[in-house]
Amino acid sequence: NAGVTQTPKFQxxxxxQSMTLQCAQDMNHNSMYWYRQDPGMGLRLIYYSASEGTxxxxxxxNGYNVSRLNKREFSLRLESAAPSQTSVYFCASSEFEGRxxxxxxxxxxxxxxxL
Amino acid sequence: GxxxxxxxxxxxxxxEAFLTINCTxxxxxxxxxxxxxxxxxxxxxxxxxxxxADDKGSNKGFEATYRKETTSFHLEKGSVQVSDSAVxxxxxxxxxxxxxxxxxxxxxxxRx
Numbered sequence: 756n757a758g759v760t761q762t763p764k765f766q767x768x769x770x771x772q773s774m775t776l777q778c779a780q781d782m783n784h785n786s787m788y789w790y791r792q793d794p795g796m797g798l799r800l801i802y803y804s805a806s807e808g809t810x811x812x813x814x815x816x817n818g819y820n821v822s823r824l825n826k827r828e829f830s831l832r833l834e835s836a837a838p839s840q841t842s843v844y845f846c847a848s849s850e851f852e853g854r855x856x857x858x859x860x861x862x863x864x865x866x867x868x869x870l
Numbered sequence: 871g872x873x874x875x876x877x878x879x880x881x882x883x884x885x886e887a888f889l890t891i892n893c894t895x896x897x898x899x900x901x902x903x904x905x906x907x908x909x910x911x912x913x914x915x916x917x918x919x920x921x922x923a924d925d926k927g928s929n930k931g932f933e934a935t936y937r938k939e940t941t942s943f944h945l946e947k948g949s950v951q952v953s954d955s956a957v958x959x960x961x962x963x964x965x966x967x968x969x970x971x972x973x974x975x976x977x978x979x980x981r982x
Contacts, residue, residue, distance in 0.1 A: 759913075788969065795974075796974065797959065797972055797974035797975045798914075798972045798975075847913075849970075858906075858919055858970075859914075859916075859970055861914045863912055863913045864913050
C-alpha cells in the first residue's frame with residue numbers, strides 16, 4: 756500500500772520556468788492538501804481540496820495553481836518559478852467524517868530549488 | 871480563530887532523559903489534537919492523537935493528554951533514545967474547518 760506518492764522527489768528550476776508537482780493517493784480519501792515547509796516556519800498550507808471537484812486557497816496561495824484531477828490525484832503548478840518558492844513541498848490526504856477526522860497522511864516531499 | 875503554539879526548539883537532551891514538549895491551542899469547542907513526527911528527509915507521520923477532553927494518546931513510549939482546562943496537549947516520554955531525534959509538530963483539527971492547523975514544529979536532538 757503506497758499511501759501518498761509525490762513526484763518528482765527533487766527538482767532544480769531556473770527563475771521563470773514552469774513545473775507541475777504531482778501527487779496521488781491510494782487510500783480513497785476525499786481531502787487532499789499541498790503544503791510548503793521552510794526552515795523555522797513549519798508547514799504552511801498552499802491549497803487544499805476538501806473533496807473531488809473543489810479547491811480552496813490556504814495561507815500562501817500566491818504564485819501557485821492546483822488541479823484536483825480526480826479523487827486520487829491533486830497537482831500543484833508553478834507557472835513562473837521564483838527563488839522565493841525554493842522549499843520542500845508536501846502533499847497530504849485525509850478522510851473527514853464529522854468530528855472524527857482521520858489524521859493526514861503525508862508524502863515524502865518534493866525538494867524544489869529555484870535558481 | 872484556531873491556532874496552535876508549541877515550544878520553540880531546538881531541544882537537546884541526553885539519551886534516557888525525560889522529554890516534555892509543550893503545546894497549547896486556541897479553539898472553540900472540542901477540536902481533535904495530534905502530534906506528528908518528521909524524521910530527516912521524510913514526510914510527517916502521525917505519532918498519536920486524542921479526540922476528546924481527558925483522552926490520552928500514546929505510541930512508541932510517547933504520551934500526550936488532552937487537557938481542556940488548560941487548553942494543552944503536551945508531549946512526554948520517560949526515556950528518550952537517539953532514534954527519537956526528529957521534528958515534532960502539534961496540530962489540531964476543528965470540525966468547522968476542512969484542514970488541520972499545525973504548530974511551527976520543535977526540533978529534538980538526542981545525544982548518545
